[in-house]
Amino acid sequence: MYRKQVRRRRAVLALLIIGSFVLLTITYGSGSNGLQRGVSTIFSPVQSVADGALKPARDLVNWFDQTFDARGRNSRLQDELRAARQEAVGADAALAENAQLRKLVQLNRGGAIPSGYEPVTGRVIARSPTVWFSDVTIDAGSGDGVEVNDPVVNGDGLVGTVTAVTGGSAQVTLIADSSSAVSAKVVPLGVQGVIRPNVGDPGDLILDFIDSTKHINKGQAVVTAGWRGQGIESRFPPNLPIGEVTTASIREQEAQQQVHVRPFADLRDLDLVQVLTGGSRE
Amino acid sequence: MILTPKIFARLVAIVVLGVLLQLSFFSQVAVFHVSPDLLPVLVISLGLLGGTMTGAVTGFSVGFLLDCLLIEPLGGASLVLLATGYLAGLFRERFEIHSPLVPPLLCMGLTLFAELGFGAVELMLGVDTAVSGLVVRDLLVKSIYAFVLGWPIYLGLKRLLRPALIEESTVRRPRRPTVLGA
Numbered sequence: 001m002y003r004k005q006v007r008r009r010r011a012v013l014a015l016l017i018i019g020s021f022v023l024l025t026i027t028y029g030s031g032s033n034g035l036q037r038g039v040s041t042i043f044s045p046v047q048s049v050a051d052g053a054l055k056p057a058r059d060l061v062n063w064f065d066q067t068f069d070a071r072g073r074n075s076r077l078q079d080e081l082r083a084a085r086q087e088a089v090g091a092d093a094a095l096a097e098n099a100q101l102r103k104l105v106q107l108n109r110g111g112a113i114p115s116g117y118e119p120v121t122g123r124v125i126a127r128s129p130t131v132w133f134s135d136v137t138i139d140a141g142s143g144d145g146v147e148v149n150d151p152v153v154n155g156d157g158l159v160g161t162v163t164a165v166t167g168g169s170a171q172v173t174l175i176a177d178s179s180s181a182v183s184a185k186v187v188p189l190g191v192q193g194v195i196r197p198n199v200g201d202p203g204d205l206i207l208d209f210i211d212s213t214k215h216i217n218k219g220q221a222v223v224t225a226g227w228r229g230q231g232i233e234s235r236f237p238p239n240l241p242i243g244e245v246t247t248a249s250i251r252e253q254e255a256q257q258q259v260h261v262r263p264f265a266d267l268r269d270l271d272l273v274q275v276l277t278g279g280s281r282e
Numbered sequence: 283m284i285l286t287p288k289i290f291a292r293l294v295a296i297v298v299l300g301v302l303l304q305l306s307f308f309s310q311v312a313v314f315h316v317s318p319d320l321l322p323v324l325v326i327s328l329g330l331l332g333g334t335m336t337g338a339v340t341g342f343s344v345g346f347l348l349d350c351l352l353i354e355p356l357g358g359a360s361l362v363l364l365a366t367g368y369l370a371g372l373f374r375e376r377f378e379i380h381s382p383l384v385p386p387l388l389c390m391g392l393t394l395f396a397e398l399g400f401g402a403v404e405l406m407l408g409v410d411t412a413v414s415g416l417v418v419r420d421l422l423v424k425s426i427y428a429f430v431l432g433w434p435i436y437l438g439l440k441r442l443l444r445p446a447l448i449e450e451s452t453v454r455r456p457r458r459p460t461v462l463g464a
Contacts, residue, residue: 009335016342016364023346023357028407030355039350043302047351050306061311068314126305128352129319130397131420132404137305137352164353171353178404178411200417268312 040137040166044125047169048139051125062269101272103155117237117276120144124270125169131200134177135160136270141168145277149235154273157241157264158182158224162275170275175242176202176267183225183234184242186216192225195242195261202267205243208258216248222261237276283332289446293328296439297340300324301347316420318427320435321348322396323389325363326428327436329370330385331443337367355407362399366392382433389432394425 027033101121122140140146142165150162152172160174175182175195182195184207193210207222222245226238243263252258283289304320311317321344329337345360370392379385398421440447 012335013338013364013368016338017361020342020345020357020361020364023360024355025357027357028355033356036350036353036356039347040353043351047302047306050302054303054307058307058311061313065312065314124310126351127309127317128354129304129309129317129321129348130400130404131417132400135352135354166353196411199411199413200420201414204414206412268315 036164037166040169044139044141044166044168047125047137048123051123051139099155101155116278118145118278119274120146120277121272121274122146122170123272127270132178134174134180134197134202134267135163136172136174138170138172138273138275139168140275141166141170143167144275146170146275147277151236151240151276152273153240153276154265154270156266157243158236159265159267159270159273161235172273172275174202174267175205175263182236182242183227184222185225186210186245187221187223189214189216189220191216193258195222198260203262204246205261205263206258207245207261210257210259212254212257215250216245216259218245218248220245220248283336283443284446284448286446289443292442293336293340296324296328296442297343297347301344301351304348305351313427314423316423316427318431319393319397319424320431321363322366322393323428323431323435324439325367325396326370326389326392327385327432327439329367330374330379330388330436331440331447332371333375334368334371337369337371338364339367341365341367358403358407359400362396362403365399366396369395385436386429386432389436390425390429393428394421397421397424 027036120140122138122144124136125139126137128135138152146162146165148162148165152159152161158175160172160177160180162170163173164171173180176197176199178197178199180195180197183192184195185192186207191210191214193207196206196208198204198206207216210216222242224236224238224240224242225234226236226240227234241264243261246260246262248259300320308318308320325337325341325344328340332340341363342360345358345363346356348354348359349356370388373388401417401421
């Protein structure tokens with residue numbers, strides 16, 4: 001009797017392990033499948049409601065974190081801290097949303113988003129819990145015109161790209177994800193390279209494969225390169241702000257052909273984003 | 283664990299609520315720049331209460347739902363969380379939980395195991411970019427959060443699943459015989 005029970009347990013365990021490997025093999029690299037689309041469609045409205053209901057609690061916890069962070073800074077930042085505290089403690093979500101939307105409109109008006117792209121605004125409703133997968137789920141999907149490979153921005157700059165879509169939601173892989181690579185250039189020098197993540201640190205990106213003969217300086221801005229040629233073009237439009245160069249030692253540039261970049265967008269704290277639909281999806 | 287339809291429904295509700303709470307709340311808050319991970323704690327607690335099979339099956343289910351909702355390749359999170367739940371269950375079957383510190387300490391250790399597991403799966407799928415040293419900080423702080431979350435979650439689940447739990451019967455020591463006239 002006991003042996004039979006042990007055998008059954010082992011069989012279930014083996015089945016689960018084999019099942020995991022089979023699922024991983026079948027679904028890896030194939031985007032979203034019917035099952036995921038179905039589950040996501042069922043849970044999207046629930047997630048949206050849960051997201052809205054838990055926002056005040058999230059703001060409160062994040063306020064503590066921000067306050068702790070800000071305590072160590074000098075008096076020059078006191079005013080900013082007060083403003084942030086007012087936003088968080090007052091739970092004035094509408095004010096924060098308004099500011100984010102204004103920044104997005106400014107980005108549109110400022111000419112950063114070229115013609116031919118139709119921005120679709122979405123809200124982050126879920127986020128990956130592990131440091132290895134930097135992706136978020138937004139509440140805009142194929143029903144809103146969102147498609148795979150559409151670039152995603154917020155008011156500060158480039159955030160990531162759409163990697164899977166369902167009817168009412170989409171998965172956005174952030175530029176801090178280990179699978180991300182964005183062709184970029186340093187302005188005004190025009191030095192080109194590829195923005196790669198430094199996995200585990202969303203506040204630090206690496207501009208790799210740069211021309212080591214041209215020296216990049218700290219503080220210079222990095223934007224998307226948006227190349228085009230031989231019938232194909234980059235999925236990212238040119239000149240979308242990405243970040244600014246933080247460390248650019250000559251030794252690192254010459255030896256490793258890379259510099260470190262801080263993204264303009266706060267990738268840990270995303271709320272409203274815009275998907276640029278209608279562009280190249282090569 | 284004695285699995286009746288009512289208990290099964292409770293387990294399903296726990297899994298669904300846990301995943302939704304993780305995605306909508308815990309993943310989106312940062313304390314000291316690190317988001318707590320509730321799901322390994324949930325799976326470990328269920329493993330400690332129900333044994334290897336409960337731990338493995340709920341771990342697989344939590345991982346599967348998580349991958350579905352995040353539109354990630356299916357199977358990665360399931361594999362890691364089923365191993366985590368199985369190990370917690372194995373502990374319950376081999377040893378006695380004699381101190382209130384055992385569940386939170388196990389949550390801490392096995393959460394670290396789960397986070398390393400997620401990293402291993404990601405490396406298995408291929409990471410051809412730099413990995414920051416901050417990953418280590420993230421793993422350690424997440425384990426500390428698991429220690430803090432471990433005890434209330436374990437107790438809450440124990441209360442919720444009490445009718446299904448097979449409690450160790452209290453072993454009564456035989457009384458010493460009284461020697462009359464001694």
